[in-house]
Amino acid sequence: MKSAVEPLKARRIYLLLRDRIVAGELPPGARLPGEPALAAEHAVSRVTVRRALDLLDKEGLVQRKAGSGTFVHDTRAVRPIVADLSNVLSHLIDMGRSTDVRLLSFGYGVPPESIAESLGLKPGERAQRSVRVRLIDGEPFSYLTTHVPEWIGLTYSEAELAARPLLELIERSGVTTERATQAINATLAGPEAAAALDLEIGSPLLTLTRIVYEPSGRGVEHLHALYRPDRYSFHMDLVRTGSDGERRWSPALGWPRAADKSKSEKSKSGEKPTRTPRVIKQRS
Amino acid sequence: MKSAVEPLKARRIYLLLRDRIVAGELPPGARLPGEPALAAEHAVSRVTVRRALDLLDKEGLVQRKAGSGTFVHDTRAVRPIVADLSNVLSHLIDMGRSTDVRLLSFGYGVPPESIAESLGLKPGERAQRSVRVRLIDGEPFSYLTTHVPEWIGLTYSEAELAARPLLELIERSGVTTERATQAINATLAGPEAAAALDLEIGSPLLTLTRIVYEPSGRGVEHLHALYRPDRYSFHMDLVRTGSDGERRWSPALGWPRAADKSKSEKSKSGEKPTRTPRVIKQRS
DNA sequence: CAAAGCTGTATTATCCATCATACAGGTTCC
DNA sequence: GGAACCTGTATGATGGATAATACAGCTTTG
Numbered sequence: 001m002k003s004a005v006e007p008l009k010a011r012r013i014y015l016l017l018r019d020r021i022v023a024g025e026l027p028p029g030a031r032l033p034g035e036p037a038l039a040a041e042h043a044v045s046r047v048t049v050r051r052a053l054d055l056l057d058k059e060g061l062v063q064r065k066a067g068s069g070t071f072v073h074d075t076r077a078v079r080p081i082v083a084d085l086s087n088v089l090s091h092l093i094d095m096g097r098s099t100d101v102r103l104l105s106f107g108y109g110v111p112p113e114s115i116a117e118s119l120g121l122k123p124g125e126r127a128q129r130s131v132r133v134r135l136i137d138g139e140p141f142s143y144l145t146t147h148v149p150e151w152i153g154l155t156y157s158e159a160e161l162a163a164r165p166l167l168e169l170i171e172r173s174g175v176t177t178e179r180a181t182q183a184i185n186a187t188l189a190g191p192e193a194a195a196a197l198d199l200e201i202g203s204p205l206l207t208l209t210r211i212v213y214e215p216s217g218r219g220v221e222h223l224h225a226l227y228r229p230d231r232y233s234f235h236m237d238l239v240r241t242g243s244d245g246e247r248r249w250s251p252a253l254g255w256p257r258a259a260d261k262s263k264s265e266k267s268k269s270g271e272k273p274t275r276t277p278r279v280i281k282q283r284s
Numbered sequence: 285m286k287s288a289v290e291p292l293k294a295r296r297i298y299l300l301l302r303d304r305i306v307a308g309e310l311p312p313g314a315r316l317p318g319e320p321a322l323a324a325e326h327a328v329s330r331v332t333v334r335r336a337l338d339l340l341d342k343e344g345l346v347q348r349k350a351g352s353g354t355f356v357h358d359t360r361a362v363r364p365i366v367a368d369l370s371n372v373l374s375h376l377i378d379m380g381r382s383t384d385v386r387l388l389s390f391g392y393g394v395p396p397e398s399i400a401e402s403l404g405l406k407p408g409e410r411a412q413r414s415v416r417v418r419l420i421d422g423e424p425f426s427y428l429t430t431h432v433p434e435w436i437g438l439t440y441s442e443a444e445l446a447a448r449p450l451l452e453l454i455e456r457s458g459v460t461t462e463r464a465t466q467a468i469n470a471t472l473a474g475p476e477a478a479a480a481l482d483l484e485i486g487s488p489l490l491t492l493t494r495i496v497y498e499p500s501g502r503g504v505e506h507l508h509a510l511y512r513p514d515r516y517s518f519h520m521d522l523v524r525t526g527s528d529g530e531r532r533w534s535p536a537l538g539w540p541r542a543a544d545k546s547k548s549e550k551s552k553s554g555e556k557p558t559r560t561p562r563v564i565k566q567r568s
Numbered sequence: 569c570a571a572a573g574c575t576g577t578a579t580t581a582t583c584c585a586t587c588a589t590a591c592a593g594g595t596t597c598c
Numbered sequence: 599g600g601a602a603c604c605t606g607t608a609t610g611a612t613g614g615a616t617a618a619t620a621c622a623g624c625t626t627t628g
Binding site: 034035036050053064065066067068069070 | 573
């Protein structure tokens with residue numbers, strides 16, 4: 001009973017380099033240390049370094065040139081950053097990007113206790129469970145598991161769910177949705193999510209758990225979403241609010257949605273970087 | 285050249301079980317399948333299943349009883365969920381929890397390109413870089429890397445940074461901060477962050493990147509934060525806004541901050557679950 | 569062109585995770 | 599008590615990841 005399961009060495013180095021790249025320490029185009037140098041630096045064999053670089057290569061983060069070196073791939077191209085807070089991909093759509101939904105699972109049953117509780121179901125009461133995957137430009141980026149009380153779920157068909165937003169169907173059933181709570185977190189990809197999102201098991205994922213309430217306070221939808229961090233992230237603009245001594249950041253409401261920067265190009269350059277939604281495909 | 289580096293089998297099973305637990309599919313107190321059963325189910329040896337269970341045990345998610353079985357530990361106790369959006373831990377403090385900051389690194393140098401760009405620095409211009417770890421009740425939960433333009437950084441000392449909020453120091457220097465952008469994402473823990481957060485390399489982490497701007501549009505602080513997802517997550521309340529056809533969720537502003545639920549206990553039970561900030565320590 | 573450095577590739581040996589199996593000891597239930 | 603489960607522990611065998619080394623071919627630099 002020793003040796004806790006630790007990631008393979010190649011993976012360690014892969015992670016390390018990956019962090020240095022995404023952190024910008026190794027800017028796009030830069031040539032990173034040679035394989036012998038990396039091997040010495042991390043006290044591993046060159047073969048292992050190679051494996052790490054292979055991973056980075058397969059992921060499109062670096063580009064290897066025989067005889068020359070390994071170079072950081074143009075990150076901007078590889079990171080088709082999808083973004084938005086509070087709501088989802090609203091402005092993606094009117095940006096000419098095609099989104100698609102695939103229904104993986106649909107059925108009724110007794111949900112796990114924690115979900116039943118948040119939906120205000122009595123023990124044994126059934127709910128509709130569905131699993132969907134969202135694609136952007138053909139590439140999967142989110143894995144959604146939703147639970148809805150049975151009496152609401154029965155108001156629409158499986159085909160309708162595959163075609164329309166769930167919340168729209170819920171509201172169509174006569175329920176009004178006003179309030180919701182959500183929590184954002186991180187996890188590792190389990191087998192199913194990894195398969196659906198075209199990832200390896202153990203990849204990092206962004207998590208969003210949202211519970212939608214009707215005015216009476218009863219839960220009507222429990223959403224558990226997993227996002228690929230390289231294809232999705234939450235962005236928000238903040239403003240400093242509160243009077244002295246109690247100043248905090250608050251989300252900038254009524255903000256210029258997807259602010260087509262045509263409007264504010266007054267100041268010089270660094271207006272709002274990291275906001276270059278170019279439409280470039282990533283290698284599958 | 286085959287076999288991509290795939291996570292160890294034990295880790296796979298660990299992740300699988302872990303997901304089923306946090307998803308509530310295996311509710312607290314439940315006995316999970318016996319080791320032989322799990323071994324058969326996943327087509328691995330019992331030894332491997334054992335390793336996976338050891339990980340869950342060490343993490344405090346399950347409790348093993350010789351001769352009896354392996355049981356899901358009381359999740360509520362194990363998840364001292366810290367939370368808040370937009371700002372950080374505001375209400376934690378007035379909840380009687382002690383937070384502490386540890387300065388790991390402090391110095392000046394030329395920052396990586398992407399950060400220099402967001403701070404509006406000219407190539408070669410220097411910035412102050414600091415790395416801090418935040419603890420709650422003695423346990424580390426966030427790993428903060430900040431970059432500040434040199435001319436601001438010079439207005440305070442290393443000791444001051446270790447003692448007071450950075451933004452306060454920045455404002456004290458005469459700069460006014462009004463706007464900020466931030467992005468939330470997920471990654472895997474690299475070596476340094478893993479060590480500082482008392483995690484294994486490859487653990488999932490919540491990421492927050494915030495850039496604070498002064499009114500002129502120039503960046504004055506670049507913050508990169510890594511959070512342990514089991515000790516921190518972003519919560520927010522949402523309200524449905526926008527007129528028909530363009531309805532979306534918006535963060536509920538002006539909400540009862542840290543709503544001491546003494547106020548709204550009108551409706552029955554399920555008012556706002558998952559909001560039970562009991563102060564229970566987790567095993568180190 | 570030649571030297572130096574790099575990536576690609578192969579070989580052999582070692583180490584560690586995993587497998588398969590067996591047994592000891594505790595718990596539960598009849 | 600005893601059967602049937604469970605967890606804890608140990609064994610040797612096997613395969614894959616890694617180490618150490620060597621060499622080929624390409625690129626860059628002088």
